[in-house]
Amino acid sequence: MRYMERGVARPSGYVEATRGCLHTCRHCPVVPIYNGRFFVVPAELVMEDIRQQVAAGAEHITFGDPDFLNGPGHAMNRATTPCRVPICYL
Numbered sequence: 066m067r068y069m070e071r072g073v074a075r076p077s078g079y080v081e082a083t084r085g086c087l088h089t090c091r092h093c094p095v096v097p098i099y100n101g102r103f104f105v106v107p108a109e110l111v112m113e114d115i116r117q118q119v120a121a122g123a124e125h126i127t128f129g130d131p132d133f134l135n136g137p138g139h140a141m142n143r144a145t146t147p148c149r150v151p152i153c154y155l
């Protein structure tokens with residue numbers, strides 16, 4: 066996966082800090098699987114996943130959680146943990 070930064074394609078990684086979602090929006094494909102449940106991925110697993118992708122060449126990490134703010138404390142900890150690469154949230 067690559068992302069564009071000022072016209073340059075850079076290798077990009079992808080992680081999820083949570084699975085599922087607390088909400089049950091009727092249009093959403095997450096709901097039939099999780100039905101309003103969500104699960105936190107342990108912080109050390111998330112960070113190890115990021116470290117491995119950076120070691121493999123990722124220059125950017127995207128968080129693809131269905132709803133990153135289902136777990137506000139967990140989300141804030143992930144968002145404020147020092148990281149060597151830029152991050153974004155889908």
Ligand code: SF4
Pocket residue numbers: 086087088089090093094095096131132
């Ligand atoms: S992931 Fe988004 S659209 Fe889907 S149920 Fe959660 S809040 Fe609604």
